[in-house]
Amino acid sequence: MRIRFTPAEHGFPFANSFTNHVLTIPGLGIDLTTAGRCGGMAAAAMDYWYAGLAMPTDPSLPQDGTLVADYVYSRLMDTFVDNGLTYVHYATSLDHPTWLRGKGVARMTREDELPKLTSRLESGQPVLLGLNQARSLTDLGNDHQVVAYGYEQDARYTYVLVYDNNDPGVEVRLRLTTVDDPGERDIVGSNGQVWRGLFVEAYTRKMPGYLADGLAIHDSTDPRIHVVRGGGAFWIPSPAEFDAGGFLWDAVLAAKPGSMCHVARHPGNGTLVRERGTDPVHVVFGGKAFWIPSPEVFEALGHDWGAVKEVPQGSIGGLRQVPLDHTLLRERSSDPVWLVQGGALHHVTSPDVMDRLGLEWSCVNVVPDGALAGLPTGAPIS
Numbered sequence: 001m002r003i004r005f006t007p008a009e010h011g012f013p014f015a016n017s018f019t020n021h022v023l024t025i026p027g028l029g030i031d032l033t034t035a036g037r038c039g040g041m042a043a044a045a046m047d048y049w050y051a052g053l054a055m056p057t058d059p060s061l062p063q064d065g066t067l068v069a070d071y072v073y074s075r076l077m078d079t080f081v082d083n084g085l086t087y088v089h090y091a092t093s094l095d096h097p098t099w100l101r102g103k104g105v106a107r108m109t110r111e112d113e114l115p116k117l118t119s120r121l122e123s124g125q126p127v128l129l130g131l132n133q134a135r136s137l138t139d140l141g142n143d144h145q146v147v148a149y150g151y152e153q154d155a156r157y158t159y160v161l162v163y164d165n166n167d168p169g170v171e172v173r174l175r176l177t178t179v180d181d182p183g184e185r186d187i188v189g190s191n192g193q194v195w196r197g198l199f200v201e202a203y204t205r206k207m208p209g210y211l212a213d214g215l216a217i218h219d220s221t222d223p224r225i226h227v228v229r230g231g232g233a234f235w236i237p238s239p240a241e242f243d244a245g246g247f248l249w250d251a252v253l254a255a256k257p258g259s260m261c262h263v264a265r266h267p268g269n270g271t272l273v274r275e276r277g278t279d280p281v282h283v284v285f286g287g288k289a290f291w292i293p294s295p296e297v298f299e300a301l302g303h304d305w306g307a308v309k310e311v312p313q314g315s316i317g318g319l320r321q322v323p324l325d326h327t328l329l330r331e332r333s334s335d336p337v338w339l340v341q342g343g344a345l346h347h348v349t350s351p352d353v354m355d356r357l358g359l360e361w362s363c364v365n366v367v368p369d370g371a372l373a374g375l376p377t378g379a380p381i382s
Contacts, residue, residue: 002150003359005126007171008326009269009363010049012046013059016041016165020073038085039128039145040076041165043203044068046126046147047075050205052271053231054264054287057324059168067210067255068262075206079145082202083130087143090197091134095185105132106185110178112332113199114158118151120200128203129162131174131187131195144193145201146172150360153178160198161358165190171358174198205294210255211263213309216247220254227312230267230284233260234315241312266319269327269365272308275316281308282316285365286323286340289316297368302331322375328364331372337364344378347359353381 017280050053062069090105097103103111120127127148134140139303150161159173173190176198187195210217211231218225225242226233236242243251266287267273273289274281281298282289290299298305323329327340338345339359348354354361 001121001152002161002358002362003052003121003124003126004362005049005147005149005163006326006360007167008362009168009324010055011045011163011168012041012055012165013057013168014061015168017061018069018072020076024195035141037072037076038165039079040072042074042128042145042147042163043079043206044072044208045163045165046128046203047206047208048231048268049126051207051211051231053208053211054266054268054271055231056262056264059263060261062262063258065256066259066262067208067257069209071208078204078206079128082204086199086201087130087132087134087140088137089267090130090132090199091137091140091143095196096182106182107180109176109187109197109199110180113197114176117148117160117198118158121148121151129160130199130201131193132197132199133195135196144195160317160333164189164191204350210253210259215253216251216254216262217241217255217260217263219257219260221257222260224339225252226260226263228263229273229309229311230271232264232267232271234311235318236312237314240274245310245312256366267309270357272303273311273316274312276310277313283367284319285329285367286327287320288323289319290367290371292368293370297332301366301368328359329372330364330366332366333369338372339381342378344376345372346378347380349380349382357381 016036016038024277041171061121094101094104095106097107116129129148131144133142146164148160148162152159156177157175158178162172162174163339164172174187176187177184187198211228213229215228216225217228226247227236267284269285271284272281283292322343323340325340329338337348339348
């Protein structure tokens with residue numbers, strides 16, 4: 001089973017290549033650093049998912065001081081506070097059970113953590129997952145944090161599907177025996193990584209303040225001001241439009257240079273938008289706005305009028321003309337499911353194909369009838 005989360009759609013597009021400057025020793029020119037912010041990226045991805053925010057599309061690494069880089073770092077610190085003792089416990093435990101030191105990592109993973117993980121996933125929630133390699137406190141830097149979004153089982157193994165921030169956009173599968181087997185205790189990842197154990201981490205949702213709905217924001221070196229809707233930034237094209245939108249000049253957030261590169265230019269999937277002073281309402285999927293032709297269709301699609309967000313005049317025309325790759329779409333009264341790949345719609349010809357591609361039916365976005373007409377199409381996927 002899979003929840004409505006995919007690495008391509010809900011993971012960050014850049015790899016976890018951060019360097020953390022921990023301490024500079026004055027006079028010696030020594031700069032102590034650690035590599036990576038895996039826990040921050042994993043927790044932040046879950047924050048975005050829960051809030052329905054659009055992910056950025058720029059694959060470059062955010063620089064320290066920019067909004068996303070600093071937010072990821074702060075979330076990394078949160079995961080250390082919330083889960084540090086569990087990492088220490090795993091690192092100082094043996095692989096196997098002993099009378100004095102407990103059941104060991106392999107059995108803790110399978111008897112305690114695996115049922116907790118599958119139960120959480122069955123409830124429709126992504127899971128912040130800790131992966132253990134360390135066998136001593138000095139090796140804790142070898143451990144890792146990812147987001148689990150699904151699992152499969154056969155007669156012997158459980159396969160956990162994860163977004164691994166070291167491999168952006170890729171589904172990584174962790175294979176482990178469902179029951180402890182002394183002859184096969186390793187957890188093996190499809191990306192070649194091997195782990196001793198895993199555990200469900202404590203996680204508390206947070207909301208990135210720089211993506212608060214209705215916030216006016218700009219890069220401090222760029223005079224263009226944007227308003228945030230659904231995690232996406234819409235340009236406010238003139239002072240007159242700024243004033244008409246009810247914004248306040250002294251409330252505009254001036255972000256550090258480079259910050260706006262990692263704020264999406266479209267809102268999250270399912271965001272309802274209407275240009276200021278106009279009636280037409282659109283629903284956004286994959287960065288493209290689909291017009292909802294009537295109140296009857298709006299209600300038939302199950303939308304809420306109170307959720308419609310106002311954007312500056314002319315904004316909707318600046319959204320994508322073709323949805324982002326990996327977007328799944330279906331018209332309301334039609335059965336065919338379409339996958340966007342290479343800038344074109346491809347008909348997914350059967351449920352077996354959905355399963356083979358690792359696609360989840362709950363990720364299919366429903367648009368008004370006729371909304372897909374005119375979009376480029378490619379060969380069916382069979």
